Amino acid sequence: MTDSAGVPAIRFTGCSKRFGETVVLDDFTWDVPVGRRVAILGPSGSGKTTLLRLVMTIERLDAGVIEVFGRPIATGRDVPSSRQISERQVREVRRDVGMVFQQFNLFPHMSALQNVTEAPIRVLGKSKEEAAEHGRELLRQVGLQGKEDAPPRQLSGGQQQRVAIARALAMEPRIMLFDEVTSALDPELVGEVLEVIRQLAEHSSMTMLLVTHEIGFARDVADEVLFMEHGRVVESGPPEQVLGSPREERTRSFLRAVGPH
Amino acid sequence: MRVDLDYAVRVLPTLLRGAVTTLQATLGGMALALVLGLAFVLLLRSQNKWVSRPTRAVLEFVRGTPLLIQLFFLFYVLPEWGIRLGALGTGIFALGLHYSTYIAEVYRAGIESVPKGQWEASTALSFSRVDTWRRVVLPQAVITVLPMLGNYLVAMFKDTPLLATITVIEMLGAGLSAAASSYRYFEVFTLIGLIFLAMSLPAGALVRWLEAFNKRYA
Ligand SMILES: Nc1ncnc2c1ncn2[C@@H]1O[C@H](COP(=O)(O)OP(=O)(O)O)[C@@H](O)[C@H]1O
Ligand SMILES: [Mg+2]
Numbered sequence: 025m026t027d028s029a030g031v032p033a034i035r036f037t038g039c040s041k042r043f044g045e046t047v048v049l050d051d052f053t054w055d056v057p058v059g060r061r062v063a064i065l066g067p068s069g070s071g072k073t074t075l076l077r078l079v080m081t082i083e084r085l086d087a088g089v090i091e092v093f094g095r096p097i098a099t100g101r102d103v104p105s106s107r108q109i110s111e112r113q114v115r116e117v118r119r120d121v122g123m124v125f126q127q128f129n130l131f132p133h134m135s136a137l138q139n140v141t142e143a144p145i146r147v148l149g150k151s152k153e154e155a156a157e158h159g160r161e162l163l164r165q166v167g168l169q170g171k172e173d174a175p176p177r178q179l180s181g182g183q184q185q186r187v188a189i190a191r192a193l194a195m196e197p198r199i200m201l202f203d204e205v206t207s208a209l210d211p212e213l214v215g216e217v218l219e220v221i222r223q224l225a226e227h228s229s230m231t232m233l234l235v236t237h238e239i240g241f242a243r244d245v246a247d248e249v250l251f252m253e254h255g256r257v258v259e260s261g262p263p264e265q266v267l268g269s270p271r272e273e274r275t276r277s278f279l280r281a282v283g284p285h
Numbered sequence: 286m287r288v289d290l291d292y293a294v295r296v297l298p299t300l301l302r303g304a305v306t307t308l309q310a311t312l313g314g315m316a317l318a319l320v321l322g323l324a325f326v327l328l329l330r331s332q333n334k335w336v337s338r339p340t341r342a343v344l345e346f347v348r349g350t351p352l353l354i355q356l357f358f359l360f361y362v363l364p365e366w367g368i369r370l371g372a373l374g375t376g377i378f379a380l381g382l383h384y385s386t387y388i389a390e391v392y393r394a395g396i397e398s399v400p401k402g403q404w405e406a407s408t409a410l411s412f413s414r415v416d417t418w419r420r421v422v423l424p425q426a427v428i429t430v431l432p433m434l435g436n437y438l439v440a441m442f443k444d445t446p447l448l449a450t451i452t453v454i455e456m457l458g459a460g461l462s463a464a465a466s467s468y469r470y471f472e473v474f475t476l477i478g479l480i481f482l483a484m485s486l487p488a489g490a491l492v493r494w495l496e497a498f499n500k501r502y503a
Contacts, residue, residue, distance in 0.1 A: 082405050115411050123409040129402035133424050142420060143410035195410060 031094040033058045033199055033231035034079060039088035040100065041074055041255075048074045049255040052088070058198075061225055061232045063242035063249045063263070067278060071255040072235040073126075076201040079233075080123045081114055092117050092199065119147070122192030123201040126208050128184045130176040136163060136187045137172040140194045148195065155194070162190040166220050182213030186220055193224075199231045200224075206238065214238070221245065237282055243267055251275045293472045296463050300473070303459030304480050310376050310455060311442045317381025318441070319434070322388030323423075326396065329389065347386045353447055355379050360451040376448035384441055391433045395426030431499045435492035442488060456480060 032055040041049040048071040056062060064072050077083040078098060079090055087100035096109050097117040131139050140162055141155035150158075163172060166186040176184050185205055192200060202221065206214040218241050225232065225245045236242055242249060242263060249266040251258045251274075259272045270276045328340040347355070356379045363370060370378055399422050407417040427434075449458035456477055464473040
């Protein structure tokens with residue numbers, strides 16, 4: 025790895041985003057060190073999804089800069105044109121980032137294996153054989169051996185989400201973004217997906233941002249918890265501190281509301 | 286009335302040759318309509334107003350005028366511009382152009398039915414724009430609209446007799462000229478009806494198959 029010491033995996037500098045009149049992120053500045061696992065908590069509508077989608081360049085940044093391993097991936101309209109980045113640069117930097125969505129967003133017209141191999145073939149230029157071999161290995165890792173040929177609709181929600189995780193991993197990103205990946209699942213399927221992410225956290229050195237309402241999971245996997253509201257950081261710190269003895273009243277009332285752990 | 290079976294047997298090859306032309310016109314016209322329709326819908330979706338607006342105008346103009354008039358126009362005007370497609374070629378071009386304007390709308394509906402999450406997943410995987418269209422959006426759009434495309438295929442098939450007006454000897458034209466000299470209208474048109482039926486049965490089966498395919502994968 026060539027990251028010079030101190031270059032964060034993700035750096036937000038003065039980031040703002042609004043939808044019409046709704047200010048979703050307001051002058052947001054934050055560094056995510058390489059290898060850090062951050063659980064992002066906050067009430068619905070606080071801007072958690074938007075934060076991840078801005079990093080993934082699905083949403084356009086209004087102001088500020090987001091850098092990934094020191095290279096800009098998104099720039100706001102306030103950034104001078106000499107420092108704006110081309111679509112090609114964005115695609116280049118974006119390969120370091122993978123995302124798993126709340127609603128899976130699998131390709132319904134492809135088998136589980138094709139879902140996993142399509143991007144490595146098209147984007148990384150891997151051969152079909154190489155991509156398939158790696159794809160099978162990833163599906164095995166997420167416990168889906170034997171499901172390679174199944175179309176998404178024949179899989180349970182938990183299985184679909186595990187295919188989506190394998191699909192993101194197939195691009196070998198150094199950063200993974202998880203947006204409430206268990207919120208769309210029936211309760212009995214939540215465990216299998218969280219277990220896959222736990223294993224991933226344990227056996228890799230990837231940087232992870234995990235938006236979640238599963239407090240127990242956050243405590244296990246994260247080494248930092250960020251609590252946000254109205255597009256601002258209310259507090260952040262080690263899980264035992266933020267979850268165990270939160271400084272802010274807002275955090276305390278949120279944790280009370282999501283229940284005992 | 287006496288049915289002249291001998292005459293029916295004698296005229297059958299002429300009608301079948303016409304049927305082959307009908308088939309050529311339908312398949313050629315449909316292939317062209319599928320490709321042109323795709324080109325139109327991509328132009329229609331262009332961010333550039335100077336591209337999308339003229340495209341919309343062309344589509345509305347072609348859709349708003351009768352196929353018969355387009356046939357005559359192309360048949361008499363294209364040669365003046367030095368474009369010689371022959372009668373059948375002109376017929377295929379007119380069918381393809383006319384139907385492409387409807388098929389563009391079908392594609393548009395199909396494209397709009399692809400969930401936003403599919404575009405977002407494509408971005409997250411860093412697909413190029415071309416791959417996003419080619420591998421993710423269009424396959425899903427087309428699967429969704431397959432039954433509608435099948436219906437347009439059948440509609441085009443039924444429009445092919447119009448080609449007789451520009452001297453294409455398709456089945457109806459062949460039958461008319463045979464009957465004009467023999468006066469055996471009953472035999473000729475019974476046979477034409479039967480041949481059309483024989484050709485629509487597989488077409489109907491195709492549409493049902495497309496619907497089943499659509500149910501399985503859409
Ligand atoms: N595409 C959009 N258009 C308009 N408003 C949006 C859009 N996406 C999100 N919002 C608004 O932005 C705010 C933050 O949303 P979001 O990032 O989804 O929050 P969270 O994930 O924390 O629930 C909400 O008020 C939401 O209604
Ligand atoms: Mg959200």
